[in-house]
Amino acid sequence: MSMxxxxxxxxxxxxxxxxxxxLLWVLxxxxxxxxxxxxxxxxxxxxxxxxxNGKSFNPCSVRVADIKPTDQITTIEGLxxxxxxxxxxxxxxxxDQDVAQCGYCxxxxxxxxxxxxxxxxxxPITEADLDxxxxxxxxGTYPRIREAIRQGAAKM
Numbered sequence: 001m002s003m004x005x006x007x008x009x010x011x012x013x014x015x016x017x018x019x020x021x022x023l024l025w026v027l028x029x030x031x032x033x034x035x036x037x038x039x040x041x042x043x044x045x046x047x048x049x050x051x052x053n054g055k056s057f058n059p060c061s062v063r064v065a066d067i068k069p070t071d072q073i074t075t076i077e078g079l080x081x082x083x084x085x086x087x088x089x090x091x092x093x094x095x096d097q098d099v100a101q102c103g104y105c106x107x108x109x110x111x112x113x114x115x116x117x118x119x120x121x122x123x124p125i126t127e128a129d130l131d132x133x134x135x136x137x138x139x140g141t142y143p144r145i146r147e148a149i150r151q152g153a154a155k156m
Contacts, residue, residue: 001016001017001018002016002017002018002019002065003015003016004016004017004019004026004064004065004067005069006067006068006069006070006071006073007070007071007072007073008027008031008033008073008074008075008078009033009073009074009075009077009078009081010078010081013031015030015031015064017030017064019063019064019065020063020065021063021064022041022059022060022061022062022063022064023059023060023062023063023064023067023073024036024038024041024048024058024059024060026059026064027050027059027073027075033075033077035050035075035076035077035107036048036049036050036059036075036076036107036108037104037105037107037108038060039060039104039105039108039136040060041060041061042060042061043058043060043061044136045105045108045135045136046058046105046108046112046134046135046136047104047105047107047108047135047136048060048108049107049108049109049111049112049115049135050073050074050075050076050108050111051072051073051074051075051111051114051115052067052071052072052073052074053071053072054072054074054115054118055115055119056111056112056115056116059073074111075107075111076091076107076110076111079091079110079111079114088110088114088152089152089155089156090110090113090114090117090148090149090152090153090156091110091152092152092155093148093149093151093152093155094106094109094110094148094152096148096151097144097145097147097148097151098144099141099144099145099148100141101139101141102138102139104138105135105136105137105138105139108135109133109135109137109145112133112134112135113133113145113148113149113152113153114152114156116129116132116133116149117149117152117153117156118156120153125149125150125153130146130149133145133149
């Protein structure tokens with residue numbers, strides 16, 4: 001086992017685990033951060049979507065040994081702190097648009113949406129941008145997800 005140090009939701013953490021353990025399991029099992037969900041473990045469903053250094057990534061497909069001590073990991077739990085509020089504007093949009101049904105995919109959906117909006121640097125969100133979000137929602141709330149992304153983007 002090795003020691004691994006990095007930043008999660010604004011706090012420096014150190015964990016002892018094997019190098020090949022996926023970051024998702026470090027977050028969930030060792031750090032007790034349950035927002036990123038396990039869906040497939042293959043970087044396909046995107047239920048675990050989080051941010052690394054401000055960009056969208058899927059911790060189910062990243063070994064903890066590949067995370068640098070300077071890396072900043074943000075999960076849905078740490079998202080509000082990025083704007084200094086109780087809720088991030090994208091989270092509020094999700095509530096306003098009544099997006100969730102079962103809710104399982106929602107943390108990953110929100111994190112992917114925030115990363116998309118940030119990557120646009122103020123440019124409008126297009127239909128092609130929305131089509132490019134590949135997070136799977138088994139409940140099929142895609143029309144409400146798209147509206148929430150548009151609303152959240154307008155307030156970010």
